[in-house]
Amino acid sequence: MPAASARLPxxxxxxxxxxxxxxxxxxxxxxxxxxxxxxxxxxxxAKLTASVQEALDAIQVPSLVILGYGxxxxxLRGIRSGAxxxxxxxxxxxxxxxxxxxxAYMRHFSAEPGTYWLTKGWLEAGSHPLKEYQExxxxxxxxxxxWLLDQQYRxxxxxxxxxPNLEEMAQYRASAQEVARFCERWGYRYEEVLGSDxxxxxxxxxxxxxxxxxxxASTGPDFLVIPPAAEIKQEMFxxx
Amino acid sequence: xxxxxxxIATCILEGDVEQTAKLVKRALDEGTPAGQIMxxxxxxxxxxxRPLLLAGGSKQAGxxxxxxxxxxxxxxxxxxxxxxxxxxxxxxxxxxFNVEPExxxxxxxKHQPEVVGMSAMLTTxxxxxxxxxxxxxxxxxxxxxxxxxxxxxxxxDFSKRIGADGYGSNAPAxxxxxxxxxxxx
Numbered sequence: 001m002p003a004a005s006a007r008l009p010x011x012x013x014x015x016x017x018x019x020x021x022x023x024x025x026x027x028x029x030x031x032x033x034x035x036x037x038x039x040x041x042x043x044x045x046a047k048l049t050a051s052v053q054e055a056l057d058a059i060q061v062p063s064l065v066i067l068g069y070g071x072x073x074x075x076l077r078g079i080r081s082g083a084x085x086x087x088x089x090x091x092x093x094x095x096x097x098x099x100x101x102x103x104a105y106m107r108h109f110s111a112e113p114g115t116y117w118l119t120k121g122w123l124e125a126g127s128h129p130l131k132e133y134q135e136x137x138x139x140x141x142x143x144x145x146x147w148l149l150d151q152q153y154r155x156x157x158x159x160x161x162x163x164p165n166l167e168e169m170a171q172y173r174a175s176a177q178e179v180a181r182f183c184e185r186w187g188y189r190y191e192e193v194l195g196s197d198x199x200x201x202x203x204x205x206x207x208x209x210x211x212x213x214x215x216x217a218s219t220g221p222d223f224l225v226i227p228p229a230a231e232i233k234q235e236m237f238x239x240x
Numbered sequence: 241x242x243x244x245x246x247x248i249a250t251c252i253l254e255g256d257v258e259q260t261a262k263l264v265k266r267a268l269d270e271g272t273p274a275g276q277i278m279x280x281x282x283x284x285x286x287x288x289x290r291p292l293l294l295a296g297g298s299k300q301a302g303x304x305x306x307x308x309x310x311x312x313x314x315x316x317x318x319x320x321x322x323x324x325x326x327x328x329x330x331x332x333x334x335x336x337f338n339v340e341p342e343x344x345x346x347x348x349x350k351h352q353p354e355v356v357g358m359s360a361m362l363t364t365x366x367x368x369x370x371x372x373x374x375x376x377x378x379x380x381x382x383x384x385x386x387x388x389x390x391x392x393x394x395x396x397d398f399s400k401r402i403g404a405d406g407y408g409s410n411a412p413a414x415x416x417x418x419x420x421x422x423x424x425x
Contacts, residue, residue, distance in 0.1 A: 071363050073362075073363065073392065073393060074363060074393050092362065092363045092364045093363075093364075109311065109364065110311075113311045113312070113313060113338060113365075114313045114338075140273055140274075141273075143275075144273045144274070144275050147274075147275040148274060148275070151316050152316065155313035155314070155315065155337060155338075156313060234363070234393075234398065235401070237363065238367060
């Protein structure tokens with residue numbers, strides 16, 4: 001066990017979806033290295049697991065790794081910490097992180113479970129029903145594309161753009177509304193939800209505290225601290 | 241209608257779950273559009289079964305109650321399980337998606353199925369399966385039904401943890417489980 005005084009270097013491995021929040025909030029001298037992994041790896045969770053594991057295994061020195069992921073469709077399940085200590089937001093996916101807290105997410109979720117979330121990251125990566133329509137149409141023709149999308153999306157009720165501030169909201173409004181117009185075929189209503197930097201801020205604070213020797217338990221219920229030579233399990237993310 | 245789609249319909253009619261799955265995969269590999277396989281193969285098969293079952297008085301395998309759990313609006317998987325169960329000779333009662341635990345309980349009381357199948361697509365909502373099983377226990381109905389669970393984030397380990405009787409990794413596996421539960425497999 002390392003002495004509390006042995007400061008671990010801090011490294012970030014994150015999905016691009018959190019890149020802009022981290023860019024804004026990460027103190028410039030905190031992280032030795034930041035690895036950004038592609039958007040949308042969660043669509044094939046095994047791929048997410050492999051990519052994150054590869055990024056972790058590539059870190060040479062035992063480090064404190066801020067993992068910018070939630071459980072992400074079980075994509076983090078089975079990740080082995082190896083020589084490192086991992087700090088992970090304890091959420092199902094990035095939406096709770098972008099909304100600022102698990103509570104905020106649950107509030108939105110119980111108000112309208114049928115919400116399709118749009119974010120800066122998703123819009124830039126082109127991961128949304130309109131883009132899928134274009135891709136499916138190219139592969140199978142428009143009728144088939146619409147049939148497939150109807151099966152996938154007909155039960156949702158709302159499409160919501162989440163942004164951490166009004167500037168980003170304004171910047172992505174037009175493209176979000178374009179997607180929303182396409183989703184009118186299923187009767188979705190369009191809404192804008194102001195998110196918060198709070199979760200990412202607390203993630204960074206937790207990393208600083210851990211690096212400075214604070215005990216893992218002090219990070220509280222919103223984070224998981226995975227010690228060296230351990231494995232991430234699905235049930236660690238389950239709350240009450 | 242193409243030959244392979246006809247064969248899929250026939251397999252559904254005969255309750256040949258494994259062969260159905262193989263043929264659907266082959267049809268997809270050959271480039272047959274998914275919607276066409278669904279309409280002209282799978283659905284064509286199931287719609288032929290219903291009147292036969294109703295008219296012939298042939299004994300059904302049993303009753304399966306299916307629903308996607310509370311908070312979850314994804315129903316493609318559940319609908320496929322429903323189709324496969326019908327193909328296997330079950331009467332299927334589909335109570336839809338975003339189904340409250342209490343609604344499962346009420347439906348069990350009303351329809352008295354042998355098998356209850358629950359589906360969830362998200363890690364956020366898979367917990368609701370556990371709550372639903374609890375509600376069924378509290379209503380004193382747990383011994384009367386076999387419970388099977390499935391959906392993208394679900395696995396056998398999770399199904400054991402929440403006290404389900406079985407887990408199906410895909411729609412044919414769900415129908416197979418239901419058959420096992422009623423002793424028809």
